[in-house]
Amino acid sequence: MIQNKSSEVAMGKKMKLSNMKLISCFLMLFILSGCIGAREINDLEIVIGMGVDKDENPENILLTAQVVKATAGKASENESRGEDSKAFWNVSSRGNSVFDAVRQITHKTGNRLFISHNQAVIFGKDIAKEGLQEYIDFFLRAHEMRPTALILIAEDRASDVLNAKPETEKFPAVNIAKLIKTYGFTSNFYKVNMEDFASCLLNPTKAQLVPLVSIIQDGEYKDVYVSGMVVFKKGKMVSKLTHDDVRGLLWILGKVKSGVIIVPSPNEQGKAVLEIIKAKSKVTPEIKDGKIVMHIKIREESSLSEQTTSENLATNEAFEKIQEASAEVIRKEAMAAFNKSVELNADIFGFGEMLHKKYSKEWKTLKDNWDEIYPTIELNIDVETKIIKTDLLKKPASPSE
Structure with missing residues (x-):
């Protein structure tokens, strides 16, 4: 009785071993045959x-x-x-x-x-x-x-x-x-x-x-x-x-990565050259009394990377004037891009999508007449700039008086 059981166990092991060998052979066939439809x-x-x-x-x-x-x-x-x-x-x-x-x-x-x-x-x-x-x-x-x-x-x-x-x-x-x-x-x-x-x-x-x-x-x-x-x-x-039109577009969309802003120095005897370090924006659509207004807040940080005047620009007073001038440059570029889009009657900013998200019910009536409505949009642009560093120089490299 014991001998029969041991022989049955031995037969079971042999069957399992045979099955494993058979499965291995099939796997080797697929592995060694390469990729079907491969191109040399x-x-x-x-x-x-x-x-x-x-x-x-x-x-x-x-x-x-x-x-x-x-x-x-x-x-x-x-x-x-x-x-x-x-x-x-x-x-x-x-x-x-x-x-x-x-x-x-x-x-x-x-x-x-x-x-x-x-x-x-x-x-x-x-x-x-x-x-x-x-x-x-x-x-x-x-x-x-x-x-x-x-x-x-x-x-x-x-x-x-x-x-x-x-x-x-x-x-x-x-x-x-x-x-x-x-x-x-x-x-x-x-x-x-x-x-x-x-x-x-x-x-x-x-x-x-x-x-x-x-x-x-x-x-x-x-x-x-x-x-x-x-x-x-x-x-x-x-x-x-143009390049300026595109940067105006990116100011509004908050996608400006870097770049250069050139403004007159406070004494207007030279120029201040700023490198854009960081920029972001927020666009908030508003429908009021049937009028569409896009409220745009632009925040920008820059460094004073170059100056062509002997005046010391690393002062609070000079910084304030340069920041005001750079904010005006940004505002003009943004408005120029929008005016170009109105001239083309092409919504390059995706203002329609923004309105759709905030005013889904109103958008149902606006979307069918968007070509007529788009040129009537008003922009309210608020720009805030800040100079955060002057790179390696605190004063210009010019002879002292």
């Missing part, structure tokens, strides 16, 4: 930038893709030999749609484009004026495309921007992305990605903004710079904002 690195054309322009044939678009060359790491060696040192290849194709043009490129590359590393999508001005709705669908729908890819508008042709090779960067597309990401130093523009633009496009009252990139000819070289931002209304480009 040698079969990929890695794209870091894309441009979309209107073709000579109005029914087609011209797509430009900036592809990383396989010999990109040997660029310096090629340059020393006098060979072409470009680490990228701008390959273009035409098609009836963006996706059609993407697939047509395979006739030139021999491989499909891999767009997961795409830094930016640039649209030509002609496309922007026509409207971006039908052209951004592919970039939002493609599963390889990152929604954080930047969206930009070219002053002229997107293909020209991608061809402008910078001096300090191997890839024009990467250089453009770097330029956009430095917006905080001046607050003259701000970055917009595909997800941001699509979200704003779904808003029926808010105008969309996208950075504008232009080309400057400097001798034999072409430099790319961000010259402002483009205003879109219902997906179509309607105008441009």
Whole structure:
């Protein structure tokens, strides 16, 4: 009896061991077989930038893709030999749609484009004026495309921007992305990605903004710079904002990161140059007697970073005058941005959204006539500035009298 039980236990152990081996074999099959549908690195054309322009044939678009060359790491060696040192290849194709043009490129590359590393999508001005709705669908729908890819508008042709090779960067597309990401130093523009633009496009009252990139000819070289931002209304480009207009917008929205404010010195014999250290704002909408008023409080802190006068500006009296002057500069920039938006009849601030949150019932009647109502809005701007430091100098470096 005992012998039978021990044999049964032994048989059970063998069965369990066999099952474990069988399961292990199945697991090894899946692990060692690799990823289904994987694409080898040698079969990929890695794209870091894309441009979309209107073709000579109005029914087609011209797509430009900036592809990383396989010999990109040997660029310096090629340059020393006098060979072409470009680490990228701008390959273009035409098609009836963006996706059609993407697939047509395979006739030139021999491989499909891999767009997961795409830094930016640039649209030509002609496309922007026509409207971006039908052209951004592919970039939002493609599963390889990152929604954080930047969206930009070219002053002229997107293909020209991608061809402008910078001096300090191997890839024009990467250089453009770097330029956009430095917006905080001046607050003259701000970055917009595909997800941001699509979200704003779904808003029926808010105008969309996208950075504008232009080309400057400097001798034999072409430099790319961000010259402002483009205003879109219902997906179509309607105008441009200058650097000052954009900073005025950001003052109101509380999104100024840094920058420079220049005001006359108290004795008006020179200038005081201030660096913006911190800024914030609060916008409170009010509907009173049928009139819409946006109450805006802006608070800013700065440092005295430079002066062009021998006067000692590090005094309470001088600080008060400089602070008043800088507050007036901020107020003027904010009002200039608002006046520009009224001229365009484009709600670039999202005032409609703010009203919707606070006055949901009233908004039901306001939203259908927002184009007529927006120009009648009044702004009440209150600005408070404070100089919190003078950097390393307390007095100007000038000869004593």
